[in-house]
Amino acid sequence: MRVVVASGKGGTGKTLVAANLAAVVACLCDVVLVDCDVEEPNLHLFFPSEKKLLPVLADVPVFDTVRCDHCGECARTCQYGAIVVLSQKNLFFPEMCHGCGGCEIVCPQGAITMGKREVGRIEFSRPRAGLTLVSGVLNEREVAAPRVIREALRYAAGHPLVICDAPPGTACPLVETLEGADFCILVTEPTPFGLHDLSLAAGVAGVLGVPAGVVINRSIGEDEIIWRFCRSENIPVLWTIPFEKRIAELANEGKVLTDEIPEMKELFLRLFAEVRHRGEAGL
Amino acid sequence: MIICITSKGPKSTDPVEERFGRSPYFLFHDTEKGDFDPVTNKFADAAGGVGPRAAQVLIDRGAKVLITGNVGGNALSVIQAAGIEVFRYRDGGSVEDAFQKYQKGLLGKMA
Ligand code: SF4
Ligand code: SF4
Numbered sequence: 001m002r003v004v005v006a007s008g009k010g011g012t013g014k015t016l017v018a019a020n021l022a023a024v025v026a027c028l029c030d031v032v033l034v035d036c037d038v039e040e041p042n043l044h045l046f047f048p049s050e051k052k053l054l055p056v057l058a059d060v061p062v063f064d065t066v067r068c069d070h071c072g073e074c075a076r077t078c079q080y081g082a083i084v085v086l087s088q089k090n091l092f093f094p095e096m097c098h099g100c101g102g103c104e105i106v107c108p109q110g111a112i113t114m115g116k117r118e119v120g121r122i123e124f125s126r127p128r129a130g131l132t133l134v135s136g137v138l139n140e141r142e143v144a145a146p147r148v149i150r151e152a153l154r155y156a157a158g159h160p161l162v163i164c165d166a167p168p169g170t171a172c173p174l175v176e177t178l179e180g181a182d183f184c185i186l187v188t189e190p191t192p193f194g195l196h197d198l199s200l201a202a203g204v205a206g207v208l209g210v211p212a213g214v215v216i217n218r219s220i221g222e223d224e225i226i227w228r229f230c231r232s233e234n235i236p237v238l239w240t241i242p243f244e245k246r247i248a249e250l251a252n253e254g255k256v257l258t259d260e261i262p263e264m265k266e267l268f269l270r271l272f273a274e275v276r277h278r279g280e281a282g283l
Numbered sequence: 284m285i286i287c288i289t290s291k292g293p294k295s296t297d298p299v300e301e302r303f304g305r306s307p308y309f310l311f312h313d314t315e316k317g318d319f320d321p322v323t324n325k326f327a328d329a330a331g332g333v334g335p336r337a338a339q340v341l342i343d344r345g346a347k348v349l350i351t352g353n354v355g356g357n358a359l360s361v362i363q364a365a366g367i368e369v370f371r372y373r374d375g376g377s378v379e380d381a382f383q384k385y386q387k388g389l390l391g392k393m394a
Binding site for chain 1: 332
């Protein structure tokens with residue numbers, strides 16, 4: 001089963017929920033936790049430990065400057081503006097290249113071959129018994145977030161239990177993470193902004209056919225705005241995390257709540273039981 | 284010498300467009316012929332890479348000077364590598380006005 005923890009935007013406590021859920025589940029069975037927030041991965045802050053690195057490579061053109069006669073065909077073909085041909089040399093912008101290989105095909109001089117370049121990396125660690133952490137990391141200025149996410153998910157594929165921390169937003173990176181998941185936990189705050197992002201993220205899950213449930217974070221007991229939305233959309237509210245200074249403090253220190261507060265462990269286990277039940281039944 | 288001015292329309296009386304890559308038109312002025320030749324920027328609405336692609340149009344037409352409001356990072360490196368000088372115009376006037384101010388040396392050069 002693969003569970004995705006998403007929120008539509010950052011800062012709602014999505015990573016906190018993913019980290020704690022994985023920590024309590026790891027006491028019961030093996031779990032792989034995947035950080036799909038590749039532009040700003042931070043799950044490792046909760047689980048410091050030694051890591052192994054594997055590069056994520058993308059295809060890029062390599063120019064043979066002797067063969068090239070600067071005809072400009074490659075630049076005309078590139079849809080992404082990654083190549084500019086001057087009279088004496090070609091300029092190439094690797095971070096704009098999507099690796100489609102179009103330029104190689106059209107070059108009349110056979111001056112282009114496809115090579116590789118690193119756009120990011122996957123970090124593996126085993127911070128505690130039962131828990132494997134797989135973090136996707138996109139290099140700065142790169143645009144290929146979906147590619148790094150796909151790679152990270154590939155390493156987790158086939159494992160009986162995978163929990164993913166989704167990227168913020170509702171664009172390609174979220175779609176890449178959610179597609180094919182068995183359940184989506186939507187973490188939100190009981191505010192109009194929270195509701196706005198929640199409704200967008202819930203929409204993406206709906207389109208992809210992934211069943212979803214809501215966790216309301218930082219509740220001060222006035223959550224009607226979220227409940228009303230969930231009732232009208234027929235999305236279950238799985239759990240409400242009260243606003244407590246201690247929770248915020250521990251999270252800021254990078255501590256796992258379920259290690260520090262025994263009741264939290266119970267509550268996260270109950271959340272997991274509910275998610276597993278719904279994910280397996282496709283509810 | 285060929286000068287390119289980014290423009291909202293095809294005529295030299297049309298207002299200058301301040302964005303380079305997303306400019307609807309490029310008006311090419313040949314100082315020997317004295318006319319303004321409009322070229323539609325077919326990348327104005329493209330999803331990505333508009334700056335470098337638009338810069339390629341200038342290079343292919345042999346422009347030596349570009350007058351516009353602003354040029355983004357990648358496009359600027361292309362334009363500089365091609366030896367094209369960029370002058371900034373932000374007075375909100377017509378292409379004509381920008382050209383006259385350029386001739387009088389009133390426009391600042393973008394580094
Ligand atoms: S298509 Fe080939 S020959 Fe033409 S400019 Fe590009 S690399 Fe050079
Ligand atoms: S591989 Fe595709 S995206 Fe990259 S430079 Fe060539 S044509 Fe452009």
